[in-house]
Amino acid sequence: MGSEMSSLPDLELFTMGMWSIGLGAIGVAVTGILLANTDLFLSKPEVASLEFLEMTELKSLGEAEERTFKAGELWKKNGAVIMAVRRPGCFLCREEASELSSLKPQLDQLGIPLYAVVKEKIGTEVEDFQHYFKGEIFLDEKKKFYGPHKRKMLLMGFIRLGVWQNFLRAWKNGYSGNLEGEGFILGGVYVIGAGKQGVLLEHREREFGDKVILQSVLEAAEKIKPQAADTE
DSSP states (O other), X not given: OHHHHHHHHHHXXXXXXXXXXXXXXXXXXXXXXXXXXXXXXXXXXXXXXXHHHHTOEEEEOSSSSOOEEETHHHHTTTOEEEEXXXXXXXXXXXXXXHHHHTTHHHHHHHTOOEEEEESOOOTTHHHHHTTTOOSXXXXXXXXXXXXXXXXXOOGGGGGOHHXXXXXXXXXXXXXXXXXXXXXXXXXXXXXXXXXXXXXXXXEEOSSTTOOOOHHHHHHHHTTOOOOOTTOO
């Protein structure tokens, strides 16, 4: 009887210890989720200069003969709007591509082309993406348009409230996709002026599905000053 009585405090201490460990683990998990939904752990983008971007080597896609050229050719005369696609098969990227493409009539009136770059070509992913994007698409194998400092969002992205809101929004809008290809290096959208006018808008994806504001794209595009035909 005495030994049973003496073991009760030990059992109570063990139970209290287990509860403390459990509550502590829950507290750590909750704190981690809260911190993951702030910008504290998001890698800060490094501004891409015109000089950095214009020397990027791009490759043509979908042509009988592949062409390699410097990116500066894209905006030399009339400027350009360029989407750096995180992953062509991603339904969030398809949503943004479709929305950017809705600006094409206005961009055409301004004489400004719409382009996209991808970091890899897998199967028919680029061709499938073309259903959503109404401009030419080029391959940026060195991922210059995703830099200078390439930012990644890994598993933390899946516990961010904003990402799940973006998932739900794109899904409700009828977009679907797949899991083909690299999708952790974040993309963005650029509006680049003609010649040496410079980068007029640089939107860097903060998290999966962080879209550029379309009105900002148009406002930046309207500032582009086309170069004269004989201007080098």
